[in-house]
Amino acid sequence: MAVIDSPRIVTARAGYEDSFTLARYLETGGYEGLRKALTMFPEDVAKQVDDASLLGRGGAGFPAGRKWSMLRKAPVSYLVVNGDESEPATFKDHFLVERDPHQLIEGIIISAYALQVSQAFLYLRGEFALGLERVQQAMNEAYEYGALGSKIFGSDFSLDLVVHPGAGAYICGEETALIEGLEGKRGFPRIKPPFFPAVSGLYGEPTVVNNVETMSNVPWIVLNGGAAFAALGGGRSTGTRLFALAGRVKNPGIYEIEMVKNTFRDLIYDPALGGGITNDRKIKAFIPGGVSAPWFGPDLLDLPMGQDEVAEKGSMLGSGSVVVFDETSCVVRAAWRITKFFSRESCGQCTPCREGSGWIERAMYRLEHGGGRMEDLELLLDLCDNIAPGLTWPPQQTTICVLGSSIPSSVHSAISMFRDEFAVHVANQGCPFD
Amino acid sequence: MSHLRIDLRQRAEELVSLYPRPRSAMLPLLHLVQEQDGYLSEAGIAEVAELTLTTPADVRGTASFYDMYFLEPVGKYVVAVCTNVACLLAGGLELLEHASTTLGCSVGSTSDDGLFTLEESECLADCDIAPCVQVNHRYVRTTTAETFDALVGELREGKREHEIPSHGTLIRVRRSGGLRAPKSEIATERSGAKAARDKRAEEQA
Numbered sequence: 001m002a003v004i005d006s007p008r009i010v011t012a013r014a015g016y017e018d019s020f021t022l023a024r025y026l027e028t029g030g031y032e033g034l035r036k037a038l039t040m041f042p043e044d045v046a047k048q049v050d051d052a053s054l055l056g057r058g059g060a061g062f063p064a065g066r067k068w069s070m071l072r073k074a075p076v077s078y079l080v081v082n083g084d085e086s087e088p089a090t091f092k093d094h095f096l097v098e099r100d101p102h103q104l105i106e107g108i109i110i111s112a113y114a115l116q117v118s119q120a121f122l123y124l125r126g127e128f129a130l131g132l133e134r135v136q137q138a139m140n141e142a143y144e145y146g147a148l149g150s151k152i153f154g155s156d157f158s159l160d161l162v163v164h165p166g167a168g169a170y171i172c173g174e175e176t177a178l179i180e181g182l183e184g185k186r187g188f189p190r191i192k193p194p195f196f197p198a199v200s201g202l203y204g205e206p207t208v209v210n211n212v213e214t215m216s217n218v219p220w221i222v223l224n225g226g227a228a229f230a231a232l233g234g235g236r237s238t239g240t241r242l243f244a245l246a247g248r249v250k251n252p253g254i255y256e257i258e259m260v261k262n263t264f265r266d267l268i269y270d271p272a273l274g275g276g277i278t279n280d281r282k283i284k285a286f287i288p289g290g291v292s293a294p295w296f297g298p299d300l301l302d303l304p305m306g307q308d309e310v311a312e313k314g315s316m317l318g319s320g321s322v323v324v325f326d327e328t329s330c331v332v333r334a335a336w337r338i339t340k341f342f343s344r345e346s347c348g349q350c351t352p353c354r355e356g357s358g359w360i361e362r363a364m365y366r367l368e369h370g371g372g373r374m375e376d377l378e379l380l381l382d383l384c385d386n387i388a389p390g391l392t393w394p395p396q397q398t399t400i401c402v403l404g405s406s407i408p409s410s411v412h413s414a415i416s417m418f419r420d421e422f423a424v425h426v427a428n429q430g431c432p433f434d
Numbered sequence: 435m436s437h438l439r440i441d442l443r444q445r446a447e448e449l450v451s452l453y454p455r456p457r458s459a460m461l462p463l464l465h466l467v468q469e470q471d472g473y474l475s476e477a478g479i480a481e482v483a484e485l486t487l488t489t490p491a492d493v494r495g496t497a498s499f500y501d502m503y504f505l506e507p508v509g510k511y512v513v514a515v516c517t518n519v520a521c522l523l524a525g526g527l528e529l530l531e532h533a534s535t536t537l538g539c540s541v542g543s544t545s546d547d548g549l550f551t552l553e554e555s556e557c558l559a560d561c562d563i564a565p566c567v568q569v570n571h572r573y574v575r576t577t578t579a580e581t582f583d584a585l586v587g588e589l590r591e592g593k594r595e596h597e598i599p600s601h602g603t604l605i606r607v608r609r610s611g612g613l614r615a616p617k618s619e620i621a622t623e624r625s626g627a628k629a630a631r632d633k634r635a636e637e638q639a
Binding site for chain 1: 523626
């Protein structure tokens with residue numbers, strides 16, 4: 001049975017039509033977290049987030065508190081918030097930005113106070129026209145209300161926030177590429193080391209980069225205490241998390257559920273959540289955490305949805321997006337389309353990624369559309385191996401950033417799980433699902 | 435003589451002042467050029483170079499990296515149909531093909547009347563209402579051929595202009611004022627906070 005009675009931490013206002021307005025926000029406890037934070041010492045605010053053991057919600061799952069404490073040894077110059085959500089099938093930040101911009105802004109202000117920075121940037125995906133307008137409107141209201149700008153709520157803390165529209169580049173979701181975009185350059189990821197943002201980030205200065213959902217959790221944590229957050233979930237995966245469910249399910253959507261307490265079966269089949277497979281068909285496979293993650297078969301439906309639980313089985317919870325394939329979905333087509341995406345979005349700096357993605361895409365194209373050969377499968381695995389040697393998980397990296405090592409996931413999964421379907425494609429010289 | 439209209443020029447200068455370094459305003463400034471011209475015109479690029487203290491080659495080199503900037507004129511409405519994995523499972527490729535027929539232009543090109551440009555898009559982060567379609571980056575949520583055609587009819591008749599401005603206009607809400615926290619005030623605050631923190635740390639130790 002799915003556990004769905006946990007507190008709504010980031011979607012508390014989702015039911016209101018006017019959830020994005022200051023009036024509604026204040027009526028529902030808005031900016032109380034900030035008022036409380038301002039009465040605390042900054043390091044105590046940071047400690048609450050550390051106690052919460054809030055894992056970053058962007059994809060890598062690095063503990064936010066540790067990111068902050070690593071930095072407190074050297075003064076931080078900038079807080080940058082990553083709202084460049086582009087991982088295919090991920091749409092949680094889109095939801096948070098449009099529906100509850102004040103919660104995000106409050107989280108940013110509290111985090112800036114904890115880090116003692118006076119300039120923050122919110123990098124939002126350019127395609128979020130409505131989200132950009134809602135955030136700008138909310139920021140204007142926050143300035144007017146005294147929650148942003150000089151001497152916030154009469155305290156000795158000042159902060160300016162600037163919303164920075166992106167311009168269409170998946171790679172800018174990678175934190176160092178995002179910083180390049182914020183510096184007005186092409187989104188080329190920087191090599192780490194030495195360019196860990198904590199050490200050398202925006203303009204070469206120490207910078208904290210956090211995801212939109214991570215920030216949106218902060219007001220609740222400060223109001224209710226880190227321990228209350230850590231009491232939810234289990235193991236290293238504390239609190240609740242937004243899962244974006246898409247693909248062949250009856251009720252695709254955003255669901256905030258407690259970490260670990262639910263399994264993938266709960267999310268996909270519970271009537272209060274996914275509601276089962278479209279037309280009550282059978283499930284064929286699912287992607288547990290964005291298209292960069294290796295796929296799972298139906299045998300892993302009962303796996304608890306936690307960071308380490310999923311990692312142990314050779315994939316990742318990543319950006320929290322779950323894509324469901326049913327028995328009528330063509331996995332060859334899906335893997336081809338995912339590779340086409342990586343090929344299009346590779347920034348081109350590193351050869352294995354730039355050349356490998358295009359090569360894999362072309363081989364996958366001919367398997368799906370006719371012209372494929374069985375030898376292509378070995379060729380594909382060899383290409384994948386050249387990008388991520390050994391095809392292990394977590395993958396070996398041959399490139400500056402992890403876009404490269406994400407390319408093999410779907411193709412490798414499809415070939416190892418559904419070799420027989422590839423054989424049918426070859427025998428058929430095209431897609432049998434057409 | 436500025437190529438940008440006087441109001442856009444004013445907004446451009448405000449944008450530059452929001453960042454510690456002028457080049458950081460590059461992406462928002464390019465959006466402003468598109469708001470005026472619908473694409474990145476030669477003169478617009480030159481003006482962004484002037485505002486960001488770079489060269490037109492720098493600006494072009496940056497702009498061409500990003501999908502949302504067009505280096506040549508496009509239709510009044512840029513229609514983006516997503517075919518990435520979640521939309522693929524919901525018939526995104528079929529909807530894209532249908533859109534091409536309805537709009538009378540192939541993917542990546544502009545209709546003869548200059549009204550529509552059709553694009554095959556990557557994930558637009560609205561996967562629960564799939565296949566996802568955006569017009570000028572506004573979600574229109576037409577997931578079937580019929581609703582798509584109805585939308586196109588309305589766009590042709592100019593019925594959606596209040597909600598979907600011409601291509602290039604991205605953020606219609608203006609920032610109210612520039613930076614509010616004076617640098618001198620911040621410096622005093624930060625040094626005060628640091629001294630207080632060091633004192634607390636000393637007391638604890």
